[in-house]
Amino acid sequence: MRKRSQISFTVSLAILAAICLPVLAQSQRYPTDAEVQRLIARFRQQKQVVADERTPSQIRIRDTFVRAWSQSDSSIAPFLGEWLSALETSYAQTLIIYPSSSRGRVCIIHGYFPDGDDASTFLFAMGSVSNGQIRIDRGDLGRSLAIKQGNDLALLGIYKSQGADIWKFSYPKPLKQPTRPSLQNKPEAAKIIQQFNSNGCTAYPPESI
Structure with a gap:
């Protein structure tokens, strides 16, 4: 069963590389200042092609969460939340x-939705915050800011197929602990949850951890 799960995860990554090549085929350097x-x-x-569909309650909960973390780790606080990107020229991402x-460290789950839920997939990464930027290192999948x-929120990277590029993310929602259902029961869900837990990631305010 474990072997079958590993095979499924490998196949999932292969499909991901094919459908999300511009995002994943990154170089091993960060963008320069220029x-x-x-x-x-x-x-x-x-321009986003979706409207802000957050409820007043969601906005309030997320803002309260950010304020709580700003007292504990002010560098990471503005970045926290579930951000959405749905541009005119690209597929949806979270x-x-x-x-x-x-x-000064954050945990990131990046979701890609090129053709709806059936083709979606998720990746986990850690990021370091300094000078108002998150420096994200995905290992073999490259680096981004x-x-x-x-x-x-702007996500910038250097991509082998198209050079430097950028995505706009908006409308941050409150955080929830990742679960298999929230990751659409994808083959990579179990590994992401394990990485999330082992890196001390949380969706709770600082006084709760």
Whole structure:
């Protein structure tokens, strides 16, 4: 059974690489300052194709959570939440950013939805926050930066197929602990939950951990 699960996970990654190649085929360097400036200018022209569907309660809960973490680890607090990207020229993505037990470190679950739920997949990564940026290292899958821009979040990377590129994420929702159902029972769900727990990630306010 374990072997079958490993095979399923490997197949899932192969499919992911095929359908999400521009996102995954990253180089092993972060964008330069000049590239960041150029990409941020493009970022300001990007338009979401979905409206803000958060309820007032969701906005309030997330804001309260951010304020709580700002007292404990102010560098990571503005980034926390479940962010949505649905641009005119791309498929939908989610970037779920959690606090961790290590100061200045965040846990990230990146969801890709190229053709709806059936083709969706998820990846886990850790990020280090400094100078208002999250530096994300996905190992063989490359490196990227996340930068807050007003009420939005910019994700920047260097991609082998198209060079430097950027995605806009908006409308952060409250965090929830990852579960198999929340990860759509995908083959990678168990591994992501294990990584989440082993890295001290949490969806709770600092006084609860």
